[in-house]
Structure formats: structure tokens, C-alpha cells
Amino acid sequence: MKWLVTFFETGVGKKLLMGFTGLFLILFLVVHLVGNLQLLKDDGGEAFNTYAHFMTTNPLIKVIAYGNYFFLLLHAFVGISLAIYNRKAKGKRNAVAFKNPRVTWASQNMALLGMLILAFLFMHMGDFWFKMKTGQLNVVDYGNGEVKDLFSAVSASFKELWIVIAYVIGQIVLAYHLWHGFQSAFQSLGVNHIKYTPFIKQFGKWYSILIPLGFAILPLYYYFFK
Amino acid sequence: MGLNLKLKVWRQKNNKDEGHFEDYQVKADEDMSFLEMLDVLNEELVHEKKEPVAFEHDCREGICGACSLVINGRPHGPNAATTTCQLHMRHFKDGQTIVIEPFRASTFPVIKDLVVDRSALDRIIQAGGFVSVNTGQAPDGNSIPIEKNRAEHSFESAACIGCGACVAACPNGSAALFTSAKIRHLGLLPQGKVEEGTRVANMVAQMNKEGFGMCSNIGACEAECPKEITLQNIAYMKRAYIKATFSGE
Amino acid sequence: MTLESKIPEGPLADKWTNYKSTVPLVAPNNKRKLEVIVIGSGLAGASAAASLAEMGYNVKCFTFHDSPRRAHSIAAQGGINAAKNYANDGDSVYRLFYDTIKGGDYRSREANTYRLAECSASIIDQCVAQGVPFAREYGGLLENRSFGGVQVSRTFYARGQTGQQLLIGAYQALSRQIATGKVKMYNRHEMLNLVLVEGKARGIIARNLLTGALERHGAHAVVLASGGYGNVFYLSTNAMLSNATAAWKSVKKGALMANPCYTQIHPTCIPVSGHYQSKLTLMSESLRNDGRVWVPKKKEDAVLIQQGKKRGVDIPEEDRDYYLERRYPAFGNLVPRDVASRAAKVECDKGHGVNPTGLAVFLDFADAMMRYGRMEASKKGLVNLSDAEIKALGRQVVSDKYGNLFEMYEKITGENPYETPMKIYPAVHYTMGGLWVDYNLETNIPGLFATGECNFSDHGANRLGASALMQGLADGYFVLPYTIGSFLAHEISTPKIDPDRxxxxxxxxxxxxxxxxxxxxxxxxxxxxxxxxxxxxxxxxxxxxxxxxxxxxxxxxxxxxxxxxxxxxxxxxxxxxxxxxxxxxxxxxxxxxxxxxxxxxxxxxxxxxxxxxxxxxxxxxxxxxxNDAEFAYVAAWKWDENEPEMFKEPLEFKNVELKTRSYK
Missing domain, CATH: 1.20.58.100 (Fumarate reductase/succinate dehydrogenase flavoprotein-like, C-terminal domain)
Known part of the structure; x- marks a missing residue:
């Protein structure tokens, strides 16, 4: 297995990990957003709570969820260690910093963006996930047995201005991270093709705007219209 | 006509010296090349019995890869697809301040002033950037037809001049563009394909051993490369390396 | 001193084959004991160092550059000749030999030149095997183009960067041997003295350019592949640091310098623009395949152009003098370099030059763009196109062929050569003279060899285009590895040379x-x-x-x-x-x-x-x-600060008839 260790010692191996985990997390974002959009249903939270219940109890989803946590931590850990390594490899920097218009700001600040996302996730998880796991939520029954009332916790949180601001900022940071991350993941897997890559890049740009926008609408909607 | 320029030039006696900027005034002509402008400065310095500014250069035709310099923050200066020696002063304005620094990376230690040691790049080639064919073993040049486009793509990668601007431009100090250009140049040709697995494994390992940073797909290398080598090369290297790792024996 | 050329006996076409079968060999176990110093890592040096190491010799290779890949061979643009006859236009080894002898104005050795032509085909094979991305036809086979001074297409090329690609091939081969340890590479080292022991070349003194330390390096033989001396002229197409020091230090130790006056002035270079000029840039000779050289017929027009009051495009067709086509109808714009250069000088001396200094002529692609445009239009079945549309089509073809050269021209001059004709003027480019060597490429100092531009042997008084790369690689890959055996075979019992002698x-x-x-x-x-x-x-x-x-x-x-x-x-x-x-x-x-x-x-x-x-x-x-009666000889000079002494090696021509070179 030395060959595998050697592989992951190289930039190619490390970035392969980053690419794979990144793409997994990108997929997760879609699933998460689709579920969250239940919040827009005007049904007193039934659809959302049923969905939340399903997500936390289905054994298959549970496995995927733990995989997701693992990938997230791996992504963060490898990403941060890469950033530290690369800082050292660069050494002294030039006195004049030039910003080439062909180079995105996001691509040079992925570690910073990633750490901000991580901080946001701690807040986010502490707010909902932790409460849900530790039984701090009320329970409701829609006729299929008791489910936890995550909806009430969410709608209450989204009435707090600072939380809404934090969520919106979190999504802007995510958008920047995705702006580079989406297409970069493909490059890391060695996918760069004269015919297909322009499409991937274009799709990635729309993705990195629309997904975070979708997430950001929810707190704004609750804050202003509920 | 003529330009009055203020230069801020990085001066560093040797590798142990801390280094600092020094200011100079120089008069230049629009048709001069950037290096000829530095020649004028050096001529004046020598005339005043001062040490001239050390910088590397040779062919002054944009092909040997010896010239370097970070000019106002950009390796090889403000023009795309242009080496410093092919940069002409008509692209600067009268009265402009020009900051001149060496190529920076921990793998490129400064030797003196603007001269850095880029021998790590040679060692990457020595690790595997060749086709293992001895003199005299070759079959007829036309025995293996090579698709025109393929040969052209290979050429595009082979156009790398080994100047190291990619490393200097990269915020990570990565040599991925340089290394991958060689891997793709040889890998696209049937003659080079044969030993691609060992080549890519050895070259990537050497790149790591030298202490180059790891590519994070920023693309600053591609944006500053005087020979317009693209990120496609890096993707090619990744594919080849992944394939060599997981399918090789 | 009598100069022994050591040309093998027998018919011209058999000399090299016979030589190879009879030259003394060094057994593999003995090769391991022998050391060879190679000075220079350009085409001649890198190819020799790599080949000698592959054979088993221990090689020390020196370059003053930071990397062997920077040698000035890298700047050669146009191509490399080889008698492959892939173009089916009647080419042969003899024809390449004949063209080279004739192009050199009958001042080179028949046997050396013939051997060069013989080796040429193997060079292409070797380079293809190394991964040199030569230009290809749609069918996947190697493409050829024609070059000055010949009437066949035998030039192989990789866009306008053939030298770079060939050097990278040789550099890769060298790198492979550096990795095996058979070549010890000394970057940033400059040879500053030759060491003779009992009359034989046994080592060098090199200066480490980083520290200034003088180092003594011993070896059984020394090979100089240190290039030419065009930089004597300060302004030349040579790289800024190209120099004659290694060769000259050897001359000062008794090596003879042959025909030093033979300098090639290349006709198509970008003219001097100011007093600060540090070097001149070549525009590949291949441009003359499609470009037409002209000056204004009327001196008044030339004067107006010099003053910036008129432009080339303002001169009507009938007032242009396509002087090469006029004077040399058979070869036209493709006359050899020396002829084209002198013709440009003649026109400029008459006052017909076309830039502010009056030292430039036009190289015009307008006709070529129209010609290619019409071909493209017909290929694509387009009819009723305007001239501008035809030109646009042709411009694309010209750009595919010479795009990088046009870009380079625009970068340097700030003028767009697609719109206005290029201005060119001759500049010092190559030196045919060099260290005197015999058929073995050995100088008059035993154990001191010289290859590539550093020696005098193959090009006579003028070198044809695309032949320098050919010579450098022929010497390094295919000639020296054999001929060095003629010396080293007698050195197998010589112990390692002690640098403390x-x-x-x-x-x-x-x-x-x-x-x-x-x-x-x-x-x-x-x-x-x-x-x-x-x-x-x-x-x-x-x-x-x-x-x-x-x-x-x-x-x-x-x-x-x-x-x-x-x-x-x-x-x-x-x-x-x-x-x-x-x-x-x-x-x-x-x-x-x-x-x-x-x-x-x-x-x-x-x-x-x-x-x-x-x-x-x-x-x-x-x-x-x-003047063949008086000057059909090689002039080999022994340096002396006051009165250098000249020795003659008569040139014998048994296989070609000495004719007045005519390109009319």
C-alpha cells in the first residue's frame, strides 16, 4: 500500500481527494436545498418536519450523512494542510501584488473561504442539528407518529436579525467558494477538455450563484414575510 | 520623445543577504527592449564605479528562457505571451515607476539581485522527462504516422522554455505547469507514450521532493506563461498520474 | 606544420562506411575507465555528451548557462536538412552533399561534407524517436519545406522553433544520462584554460561562475562544442553570452583556427533601431519561401520612406524593384544567404534603403496572402470574393505558417507585418570558420576534439540554411562517438588524469x-x-x-x-x-x-x-x-600576438567540378 500513501503525498493525490469530496459536497448541497425548499410551503411546517424526520431516521440516509460529515472534515483538513504547505513552498512574496484579470479572487482564497464556511457550519449545526440530536425540540404528530418540530426552531431563528445576516453572509462565502471550487474539482480529477470544459465552467458559475441564492432566500423570506 | 522612468530594483548581494529595494532614474527610448533599458542603467552604474544590477538573459529572442524578472508584480512584465527580453519600452509611460523583483519561490533561491537558481526544474526533467532511446536505435522517422493535430498539441506543450514564470506566478509556488507540459509533450506522441507511467510517477515525485507547492487550479501560471501553455496540461498530468497509480503494475 | 586531414581512402560514398568498420573500438569495460570532458551543451555538445555516456564513457559536461537547455542552438528557427527524399523530388545523399559544397563555394572538405549528408537521415529518425514534434502532413507523415540555395524540399521543421525542439530532444537525452550518473553536469561553469599533458589535451580549468572558484578537471579527452564567434561583431543574431573563450583558450594553447574570416551574414534580420541595440533578431529564412524582397525603384521614393513621408504600401507595383528576382531569376528570393545579403547591401548603398537609417529592405507578403487566399477560396468552393476577403483567407494561411515570426516582428518593431511589409537587413549570424579539425574532428592537439559550429569543417565559405542543426547533431550523435575511438582506443591503459599534476x-x-x-x-x-x-x-x-x-x-x-x-x-x-x-x-x-x-x-x-x-x-x-588556382585551401592559423602564422591544407575536389556558383 506504499504506492497509495505515495500517491496521497503528492499534490495530484491530495487534490484528487479535494475534488472527490468537493463534488460529493456539491451534490449534497442540492439535496439539502431541495429539502429546505419545503420551508416555502405554507403548511405550518408539516412537509419540512416530515422531510427532516426522514433524513434523520432512514438508515441509508444516515450512512450517507456520516459519509458526508467525514468528507466534509476530510475536505477541510486536506484543504487547510495544503494551504499551509503551499504558503511555505511559496516563501517570500513579491512586494508588488498584481491581480491578473484572468485569475479569480476566489481561487486564491479558497482556504480562507473554506474556513469561513466551516465557522458558519459550526453555527448552523449548533443552531439546528445539535438541538435536534440532543432532544431540545418539541415533538408534533401529523398522523404518522411523532416527529421533532424542527420547523418551529428554524422559523424562530430566522426572526433574529443577526442570524439572518449570518446566513446570508455564509451563503455569499459559499458562492465564492463554489465559483472556483466547482470547475476546479473537475480539473483536479483531470477533466479538462476543449469541448466540455467550457460547459462545465458555465454550469459551475450558475450553480455557484443559484444554490447559495436558494439557501439565502429562506431566512430572508422568514424574516421579511413571516 | 523618450521616457523618464523611476526604477525600484531589488538588490541582494547573495543568498545570505536580506536584500532591499534601490531607486534609480533612467532615461529610455520607446523602441528599446526592457533588458536594453537595464543595460543603459548598468552602463551608468559601471560608469559611476558601482555594481551593476545582475539579471539573467541570453538569447533576447524569447526562446532560451534565461530572462526572468517580476515587473510591477508580473513575471515577464505587463504583456501577455511575452518574455521580458521581448518586452519593449513603448508599453510604459513617461514618468512611470517600475518595480523590478526576482522570480519568487522557496525553490528558486536568490543568487544575486534578480538572478535566481532554477536548477530544480532541470532535476524534474532528469527524473523522467525523456524518452529512453539510445542514439542509433531509432527506426525510420516515418515508420509511425502521427496525426497532425496530435503533433501540433504535443508541440504546444513542448514550446515551454523552462523559464519558471509559472512557478513565480503561482501563489503556491507550484511547478505543475512546467512539469505537466513535458509530460503532455511526450505523452501525446506514440514514442513517448510507452514509458508514460514511470515518467509521470517519477516527475511528480521529484516535483514534491524539490518542495514545489501543490497546484490548486488558480491558473495564474497559465495567465502569465510567455508561451501560453494551458491548464489542460496539468489536467493531462493528473489523468496520467492517476492512471499510472491505479492501473499500473 | 603539415596538416593531415586523415581522410580515409576509397570512393567518396564508401569512405565513412569503411571508416566505421575499421576505426579502432574501445571495449565496454575500458569505456568505463575513460573520462571525456564536453564543453558546451547545445546541439553538438548535448548530443555528444549523451551519446558518449550511453556508450559507457564517463562524461563531464560544462556549460556557462544555468541549465543545458539554454544553449543558443535553441534559437534556430527554420529547420534541419536531411536527405530523406520524402518529398519524392529527386533528393539524395549526393545531392545534399553537392548543394552543401556548392553553397559553401567549394571551400569545404569533400569527405566531411559527404559524411554530413550521409548522417542527415539518421538524425531525423533519432529526433523523432526522442519525441521531437516535427511538423506533419494530414496523413501523419513528416512534412518538408524548401530553403534557400536548394531546389528540393528537404527541410524538416517544428514551426519556427526547430532549434528549440531539437535541443530539447538532446537535452532530454542528456538529462537521462545525468540521472544515471554517467554524465556529471557542471552548470554555470566556464572553461578558461586547456590543460596539456605531454602534448595531449588532458583537462581544463573551469571557473565556477557562482563562486569564482577555479576548478581543475582532468579527462582522457576534451571535446569543444562551444559554438561560434559571431559576437566578435557585438551586434549579431547570436545570444548575448555566446562567446569564443573555450575555443580561443585552446588556440592560445596551440590549436589552429581555420578560415576565421568566413562569417555568415544572414539576410533576413530586423534592422538596427538605435544606438542602445544589444543584439539583432533573425527572421527565419523560411520567410523567403513566400516573402518577396524589394526596394523602391526610384531613389526619391526611398528618401520619402526614410523620412517617414511615404509607406511601403504607397509604392505602386511598377515602381518596386524586386531585385533578387530580377538579378537571379532561377532562384529568385531563395538565393543563398551570402548572395541575398550582399544584394541588400548593394541596394542600400545606392540609397534605396527603406528605414530612417537607410539600412533596410522590404520583405513583402502581400502577394503570398493573395496567392494562398485564392487557393483557399478554390478549396472551399468560394467564388466572387472581394480582394479583401481573399486576403483574409490568405492571411490565415500565412499566419499558420509563420504566425510566431510575425508576432515576434510586431513585438520588436511595433509594426503589423500583415498590413505593411516587413523591413529587414542582413546581420552577422554564423561563423563557418572555427578550430581546424581532421576527419576525426580532432584538432591538431591530440585528444582535443571540436564539433558543431566550433569547428570549421563542413560549410566551407558559406552555410546553407537548415544545415547548422544538421551539422551539430551529426557531429554529436553519429560522428564523434565513432571518431573519438581513434584516439581513446590508444588510451585504455592511461590511468585517471590527476588534476593535481x-x-x-x-x-x-x-x-x-x-x-x-x-x-x-x-x-x-x-x-x-x-x-x-x-x-x-x-x-x-x-x-x-x-x-x-x-x-x-x-x-x-x-x-x-x-x-x-x-x-x-x-x-x-x-x-x-x-x-x-x-x-x-x-x-x-x-x-x-x-x-x-x-x-x-x-x-x-x-x-x-x-x-x-x-x-x-x-x-x-x-x-x-x-580564385581556385590560388585559394583552394584551408587557412589554419597559429595564434601569436604579433605575427600569427598560417598553415595551408589544400582542398582537393575529386567528385565535384569547381564551377562558378550561379543562381541566375
Whole structure:
């Protein structure tokens, strides 16, 4: 297995990990957003709570969820260690910093963006996930047995201005991270093709705007219209 | 006509010296090349019995890869697809301040002033950037037809001049563009394909051993490369390396 | 001294084959015990070092660059000749040999030139196997183009960067041997002395350019592949650091310098733009395949262009003088380099030059763009196109062929050559002269070999386009690896050369003394300024056209300049550091002596031949006139500061008839 260790010692191996985990997390974002959009249903939270219940109890989803946590931590850990390594490899920097218009700001600040996302996730998880796991939520029954009332916790949180601001900022940071991350993941897997890559890049740009926008609408909607 | 320029030039006696900027005034002509402008400065310095500014250069035709310099923050200066020696002063304005620094990376230690040691790049080639064919073993040049486009793509990668601007431009100090250009140049040709697995494994390992940073797909290398080598090369290297790792024996 | 060329017996076509079958070999176990020093890592040096190491010799390779890949072979643009006859246009080894001999104005050795032509085909095979991405046809086979001075298509190329691609191939082969340890590479080391032990070349003194330390390196044989000396002229297409020091230090140890006056002036270079000019840039000769050279017929037009009041495109067709097509209808724009260069000089001397200095002619692609445009239109089945549309189609074809050259031209001059004709002027490009070598490529000093541009052997008085790459690689890959055996086979019992022998210590002292001397002068003028002045003297007195009075004057001036140099040069810094000024001072000091020798050789050779044009020896139409009765010999010079001595090696032509070179 030395060959595998050697592989992951190289930039190619490390970035392969980053690419794979990144793409997994990108997929997760879609699933998460689709579920969250239940919040827009005007049904007193039934659809959302049923969905939340399903997500936390289905054994298959549970496995995927733990995989997701693992990938997230791996992504963060490898990403941060890469950033530290690369800082050292660069050494002294030039006195004049030039910003080439062909180079995105996001691509040079992925570690910073990633750490901000991580901080946001701690807040986010502490707010909902932790409460849900530790039984701090009320329970409701829609006729299929008791489910936890995550909806009430969410709608209450989204009435707090600072939380809404934090969520919106979190999504802007995510958008920047995705702006580079989406297409970069493909490059890391060695996918760069004269015919297909322009499409991937274009799709990635729309993705990195629309997904975070979708997430950001929810707190704004609750804050202003509920 | 003529330009009055203020230069801020990085001066560093040797590798142990801390280094600092020094200011100079120089008069230049629009048709001069950037290096000829530095020649004028050096001529004046020598005339005043001062040490001239050390910088590397040779062919002054944009092909040997010896010239370097970070000019106002950009390796090889403000023009795309242009080496410093092919940069002409008509692209600067009268009265402009020009900051001149060496190529920076921990793998490129400064030797003196603007001269850095880029021998790590040679060692990457020595690790595997060749086709293992001895003199005299070759079959007829036309025995293996090579698709025109393929040969052209290979050429595009082979156009790398080994100047190291990619490393200097990269915020990570990565040599991925340089290394991958060689891997793709040889890998696209049937003659080079044969030993691609060992080549890519050895070259990537050497790149790591030298202490180059790891590519994070920023693309600053591609944006500053005087020979317009693209990120496609890096993707090619990744594919080849992944394939060599997981399918090789 | 009699010069033994050691040409093998037998018919011309069999000489090399017979030689290879009879030259003494060194057994593999003995090769391991032998060391060879190679100076230079360009095409000739890298290919030799790699090949010798593959054979089993222990090689030490030296370059003053930071990497072997920077050698100036890298800048060769157009291509490399080979007698493959892939184009099915009647090419053959004999024809390549004949073209080269004729192109060289019958001043090279038949046997060497024939061998070069014989080896040419293998070079292409070797390079393809190394992964050199040559241009290909749609069918996947190698593409050829034609080049100046020949009527077949035998030039292989990789866009306008053939030298780069071939050098990278050789550099890769060299890198492979460095990795195995068979080649020890000494980057940033400059050879400053040759060490002779009992009359044989046994090592060198090299200066580590980073630390200034003088190092002694011993070996059983020394190979010089250190390139040409065009930089004597200061302005040339050579790289800034190209120098003659390794060769010249050997000359000072007794090696003979052959035909130093043979300088190639390349017709298509970007003209000088100002006094600060540091070097000249070549525009590949391949441009003459499609470009038409002209000047205005009327002097008034030329004057208006010089003053910037008219442009080339303003001159109507009937007022243009396509002087090459007019004077040489058979070859037209594709006459050999020396002929094209002189013709440009003639037009400019008459006052028809087309830039502010009056020293430029037009190279025009307007016709080519229209011609290609019509071909493209017909291929695509387009009819009723306007001239502008046809030109646009043709422009694309021209751009595919010469795009990088056009870009380079625009970068340097700020003018767009698709819209306005290029301006070009001849510039010093290559030196056919060099160290005298015999058929083995061995100089008159046993154990000292010279390959590539560094020797004199294959191009006579003028080199054809795309032949320099051919010679460098033929010597390094296919000739020297055999011929060096003729010397080393007798050295198998010679133990490793001890670099602490008194000869090495003596040589090191000598070199140290030279360095100390240069540093101690502490005068008031820069090395660069001396080099510029030397170049000007050489260009004015020993340039494209030479005459007795001018040469005599030139010699005086060079001697005076040399004296002034040793009185008033200022070399900043010390020896014990990275000091590019000191390195330059040593090189310029050598150029000052070599320059004088070039003038003396030019003075001695009162005929015109190839790149050497003596005004006294011209036909009434101004064509060069050779004098075979008196000058069919190689002039090999032994250097002496006061009176260099000349030895003659008569040239015998048994397989070609000496004819007046005619391209009409």
C-alpha cells in the first residue's frame, strides 16, 4: 500500500481527494436545498418536519450523512494542510501584488473561504442539528407518529436579525467558494477538455450563484414575510 | 520623445543577504527592449564605479528562457505571451515607476539581485522527462504516422522554455505547469507514450521532493506563461498520474 | 606544420562506411575507465555528451548557462536538412552533399561534407524517436519545406522553433544520462584554460561562475562544442553570452583556427533601431519561401520612406524593384544567404534603403496572402470574393505558417507585418570558420576534439540554411562517438588524469593571473563599451564587403583598442562572487584577439568566396569571383600576438567540378 500513501503525498493525490469530496459536497448541497425548499410551503411546517424526520431516521440516509460529515472534515483538513504547505513552498512574496484579470479572487482564497464556511457550519449545526440530536425540540404528530418540530426552531431563528445576516453572509462565502471550487474539482480529477470544459465552467458559475441564492432566500423570506 | 522612468530594483548581494529595494532614474527610448533599458542603467552604474544590477538573459529572442524578472508584480512584465527580453519600452509611460523583483519561490533561491537558481526544474526533467532511446536505435522517422493535430498539441506543450514564470506566478509556488507540459509533450506522441507511467510517477515525485507547492487550479501560471501553455496540461498530468497509480503494475 | 586531414581512402560514398568498420573500438569495460570532458551543451555538445555516456564513457559536461537547455542552438528557427527524399523530388545523399559544397563555394572538405549528408537521415529518425514534434502532413507523415540555395524540399521543421525542439530532444537525452550518473553536469561553469599533458589535451580549468572558484578537471579527452564567434561583431543574431573563450583558450594553447574570416551574414534580420541595440533578431529564412524582397525603384521614393513621408504600401507595383528576382531569376528570393545579403547591401548603398537609417529592405507578403487566399477560396468552393476577403483567407494561411515570426516582428518593431511589409537587413549570424579539425574532428592537439559550429569543417565559405542543426547533431550523435575511438582506443591503459599534476597547477595560475590583471586595471570604461567598439570596427572593416585598405586599417584599430582595453577597462566587483561583468571581460578580451585574426585571414584571402567578399575580386556585375588556382585551401592559423602564422591544407575536389556558383 506504499504506492497509495505515495500517491496521497503528492499534490495530484491530495487534490484528487479535494475534488472527490468537493463534488460529493456539491451534490449534497442540492439535496439539502431541495429539502429546505419545503420551508416555502405554507403548511405550518408539516412537509419540512416530515422531510427532516426522514433524513434523520432512514438508515441509508444516515450512512450517507456520516459519509458526508467525514468528507466534509476530510475536505477541510486536506484543504487547510495544503494551504499551509503551499504558503511555505511559496516563501517570500513579491512586494508588488498584481491581480491578473484572468485569475479569480476566489481561487486564491479558497482556504480562507473554506474556513469561513466551516465557522458558519459550526453555527448552523449548533443552531439546528445539535438541538435536534440532543432532544431540545418539541415533538408534533401529523398522523404518522411523532416527529421533532424542527420547523418551529428554524422559523424562530430566522426572526433574529443577526442570524439572518449570518446566513446570508455564509451563503455569499459559499458562492465564492463554489465559483472556483466547482470547475476546479473537475480539473483536479483531470477533466479538462476543449469541448466540455467550457460547459462545465458555465454550469459551475450558475450553480455557484443559484444554490447559495436558494439557501439565502429562506431566512430572508422568514424574516421579511413571516 | 523618450521616457523618464523611476526604477525600484531589488538588490541582494547573495543568498545570505536580506536584500532591499534601490531607486534609480533612467532615461529610455520607446523602441528599446526592457533588458536594453537595464543595460543603459548598468552602463551608468559601471560608469559611476558601482555594481551593476545582475539579471539573467541570453538569447533576447524569447526562446532560451534565461530572462526572468517580476515587473510591477508580473513575471515577464505587463504583456501577455511575452518574455521580458521581448518586452519593449513603448508599453510604459513617461514618468512611470517600475518595480523590478526576482522570480519568487522557496525553490528558486536568490543568487544575486534578480538572478535566481532554477536548477530544480532541470532535476524534474532528469527524473523522467525523456524518452529512453539510445542514439542509433531509432527506426525510420516515418515508420509511425502521427496525426497532425496530435503533433501540433504535443508541440504546444513542448514550446515551454523552462523559464519558471509559472512557478513565480503561482501563489503556491507550484511547478505543475512546467512539469505537466513535458509530460503532455511526450505523452501525446506514440514514442513517448510507452514509458508514460514511470515518467509521470517519477516527475511528480521529484516535483514534491524539490518542495514545489501543490497546484490548486488558480491558473495564474497559465495567465502569465510567455508561451501560453494551458491548464489542460496539468489536467493531462493528473489523468496520467492517476492512471499510472491505479492501473499500473 | 603539415596538416593531415586523415581522410580515409576509397570512393567518396564508401569512405565513412569503411571508416566505421575499421576505426579502432574501445571495449565496454575500458569505456568505463575513460573520462571525456564536453564543453558546451547545445546541439553538438548535448548530443555528444549523451551519446558518449550511453556508450559507457564517463562524461563531464560544462556549460556557462544555468541549465543545458539554454544553449543558443535553441534559437534556430527554420529547420534541419536531411536527405530523406520524402518529398519524392529527386533528393539524395549526393545531392545534399553537392548543394552543401556548392553553397559553401567549394571551400569545404569533400569527405566531411559527404559524411554530413550521409548522417542527415539518421538524425531525423533519432529526433523523432526522442519525441521531437516535427511538423506533419494530414496523413501523419513528416512534412518538408524548401530553403534557400536548394531546389528540393528537404527541410524538416517544428514551426519556427526547430532549434528549440531539437535541443530539447538532446537535452532530454542528456538529462537521462545525468540521472544515471554517467554524465556529471557542471552548470554555470566556464572553461578558461586547456590543460596539456605531454602534448595531449588532458583537462581544463573551469571557473565556477557562482563562486569564482577555479576548478581543475582532468579527462582522457576534451571535446569543444562551444559554438561560434559571431559576437566578435557585438551586434549579431547570436545570444548575448555566446562567446569564443573555450575555443580561443585552446588556440592560445596551440590549436589552429581555420578560415576565421568566413562569417555568415544572414539576410533576413530586423534592422538596427538605435544606438542602445544589444543584439539583432533573425527572421527565419523560411520567410523567403513566400516573402518577396524589394526596394523602391526610384531613389526619391526611398528618401520619402526614410523620412517617414511615404509607406511601403504607397509604392505602386511598377515602381518596386524586386531585385533578387530580377538579378537571379532561377532562384529568385531563395538565393543563398551570402548572395541575398550582399544584394541588400548593394541596394542600400545606392540609397534605396527603406528605414530612417537607410539600412533596410522590404520583405513583402502581400502577394503570398493573395496567392494562398485564392487557393483557399478554390478549396472551399468560394467564388466572387472581394480582394479583401481573399486576403483574409490568405492571411490565415500565412499566419499558420509563420504566425510566431510575425508576432515576434510586431513585438520588436511595433509594426503589423500583415498590413505593411516587413523591413529587414542582413546581420552577422554564423561563423563557418572555427578550430581546424581532421576527419576525426580532432584538432591538431591530440585528444582535443571540436564539433558543431566550433569547428570549421563542413560549410566551407558559406552555410546553407537548415544545415547548422544538421551539422551539430551529426557531429554529436553519429560522428564523434565513432571518431573519438581513434584516439581513446590508444588510451585504455592511461590511468585517471590527476588534476593535481603540475600542468594543471600551472594552467590554473595562468588563468588566475589573467583574472587578477583584468580586475586590477580599474580604468574608466565598461567592458560593454569596448565590445561595442570592437564590433563596430569589425563590421566596418571586416563585414559584408572587405578590401585591402579597410582590413589593414581595421587591424590597426583592433590592436589599438586592445591596448586601450588593458589600460582603461573597469571590471567591478571581485573574482570570489557571482560577477557577470568579470565573465564578460574575459570573453571580450578573447574577442579582441580573435577579431584581429579574422582580419588577417580576410586580408590573406584576396579572393571572394561565400560569405567572404573582397571588393577587389568581383565581376563587373558585382558578383563574387573565386580564385581556385590560388585559394583552394584551408587557412589554419597559429595564434601569436604579433605575427600569427598560417598553415595551408589544400582542398582537393575529386567528385565535384569547381564551377562558378550561379543562381541566375
Amino acid at each position: 603540475p600542468e594543471f597547477i600551472e594552467a590554473e595560475k595562468e588563468t588566475k593571473a589573467q583574472i587578477d590583471k583584468l580586475l586590477s586595471i580599474n580604468g574608466s570604461q565598461s567592458v560593454e563599451s569596448f565590445h561595442r567598439r570592437l564590433g563596430q570596427i569589425m563590421w566596418d572593416h571586416c563585414g559584408m564587403a572587405r578590401n585591402e585598405a579597410g582590413l589593414k586599417e581595421g587591424r590597426k584599430l583592433v590592436r589599438a583598442l586592445r591596448e586601450e582595453f588593458y589600460k582603461d577597462v573597469f571590471v567591478p566587483g571581485s573574482n570570489e562572487e557571482y560577477n557577470p561583468e568579470l565573465a564578460k571581460a574575459i570573453r571580450v578580451a578573447d574577442f579582441m584577439e580573435l577579431g584581429e585574426l579574422m582580419i588577417m585571414d580576410a586580408l590573406n584571402r584576396s579572393e571572394s568566396c561565400g560569405g567572404h567578399f573582397r571588393e577587389e575580386s568581383a565581376s563587373p556585375e558585382g558578383e563574387a569571383m573565386r
